[in-house]
Amino acid sequence: MAEEITHDHRRAQRIAKASLGIGLALFAIWLSATFIPALLWAAIIAIAIDPLYARAEDRWPGGRKAWLPSIATLLIALLVLAPLTIGVVEAAREARTVIHWLADARANGLAEPDWVRQMPFANEISGWWQDNLATPEGTALQWDRVRGSVLGGNSELVGRNLLHRSVVFAFTLVALFFLLRERDGFVAQLKIAGTRALGSSGDRLGTQLIRSVRGTIDGLVLVGIGEGAVMAVFYLIAGVPHPLLLGLLTAVAAMIPFGAAVLFGIAALMLIGQGAVGWAIAIIVIGLVVVGIADHFVRPYLIGGSTRLPFLWVLIGILGGVESLGLLGLFVGPATMAILILLWRDYIEGAARTAEIPVPAPD
Template sequence: MTDTADFFASRRANRIAKAALAIGLTLFGLWISSTFLPSLLWAAVIAIAIDPLYTRAECRWPAARRAVLPSIATVLIALLVLTPLALGVVEAAREAQALLQWLASARENGLPVPQWVAHMPYSNEIAGWWTQNLATPEAASHQFHTIRQSLLFEQSRLLGKGLIHRSVVFAFTLIALFFLLRERDAFVAQIRVASTRLLGPSAERIGAQVVKSVRGTIDGLVLVGIGEGAVMAVVYLIAHVPHPLLLGLLTAVAAMIPFGAAVLFGIASALLVGQGAVGWAVGVFALGMVVVGIADHFVRPILIGGATRLPFLWVLVGILGGVESLGLLGLFVGPATMAALMMLWRDLIAGAGGAMPAPDRPCPPDAAS
């Protein structure tokens, strides 16, 4: 009897030691790889997004699935990201000379009060401030010198640390994407076995829901954002906003974040006000807010909420909370995480079937009166 008790006690001690070792090694591994975890998550998000097209390509060219198809997919993703960036850099380089000439002219001659200031509220106060701070060469030179000094540290920090860090993350994301696509079937099988052992029968449904959530978020954020940018690029072109295509591209990127496109509408309107086209400025901003309202209140709730099975409030919490915690990556990870948590909550309340109990709240007798 004592030997049996010692045997079970020894097995229990071994299980506890094994669990403690596994938890310790997992935490240590996460700490070591914390710098590259965003790259791995980005690679997983991209792999989930392109999986339907990639699966068709594998079925059509099965002999190329080990090296050729992963390489082609990785190169296409790199071009998809780098091409707009390159266009933006080229456009910025074209305008650099004109900007330098304008700054030189402002330092030498000052900036006279624009005519559109007279049509603004508090025009006398604005004109007085402008005359005092920008109208004379000395005042304009002082203001530009102050702005330049305040931006030197921030610019050097972004170029020195942020740009290098993001380049490394992007490069490692492409490497991780290549191996993830090449070993996709093995990864999926291992994750399925491990999740089933940890979560039981609910693992398959949670995994499927996470995949649907990521794809629905991509449809609702990326595709709708691109649509908003395309519509507003046409509006910018009609309203004669400077650099309409570049502003349209930036609007598409900003529109992926809820309410982010309004910042670009404001910039476009400010540029039009600077040209004296106050009516066009108001029209562009108003039309942009209408486009954002339709996208955020009708299109996105259908695409994201239908895929994640979440009320749009929790979708919004996942998006904004994800952006606050993880940056751009949080746009996709946040809603998927909220969807998985909501599924676990539904399972906890209603059992493995996930059906929520019907509300039972009788009306008081005098409610009808």
């Protein structure tokens, strides 16, 4: 009887402890909800650079707790801030030209360019241009409409969003520094927790998570940079204004499947504005070929090969992640799908072993 009371008492204590832990965990998530994206970004960056960082630790073991994490964090900050700085400088250089062009358009209207006559439906386009842009009044009216729809009521929202992203970026760097400094301790604790919670599957799930993040980075970031570099060369050959800056923007957009097509369209419009209709068509065709090769051959091999995940689920993870979490979803989405597919395969293999049904090997 006493043993039953003791057993019930211990069971009640375990339930109370588990309930308290779950309640505190939920409360902590609610408190830190603003900084969860920063923690996820820090974890993704740490996983991505871990092979290089581990080599640096082996070469300079004395810097593990001080200068190695600091240098790695500083390099990541420069890698993000340098392109942004270049873009801001280029935009500032062009701002004066754009301001003068707008002032001249409001004062004198926009003369119809010669390339309009080479476009399909040239008469309709020419008529609309004469009615809406050829006169100072029409140009001013169209500009006021565009400015009102784009900027009206959004300036405060843009400023608040920029401040929020700056805070998240700063906290990401702080979190990355501590993740790198306490790297060995974090890894050991996660392994123990995974084994205790999930048994032998814990280590496999952790390995799959790491592989999926690195595969996604290779398939999205590196391939996107490659697309941007290739297109920058063709922008330069075609005479697109600011080819290097546009190539950089193309690389960023190319990290999202089919996102680079928007930049191809902008480059083509710039060329059409210069009267180079042939080069505009060539840029569109070349861009579609580059995107087709990258999205249908290179990315499926890099992402699907490292995660053992069919590219359909990779694509769903990427697009669904972007829609739900923004840029962070590019990496969280495929990793989530990879873990889910691994759990599904474990379940199917376990059920098949119980029923003695042969299971086909994954592609």
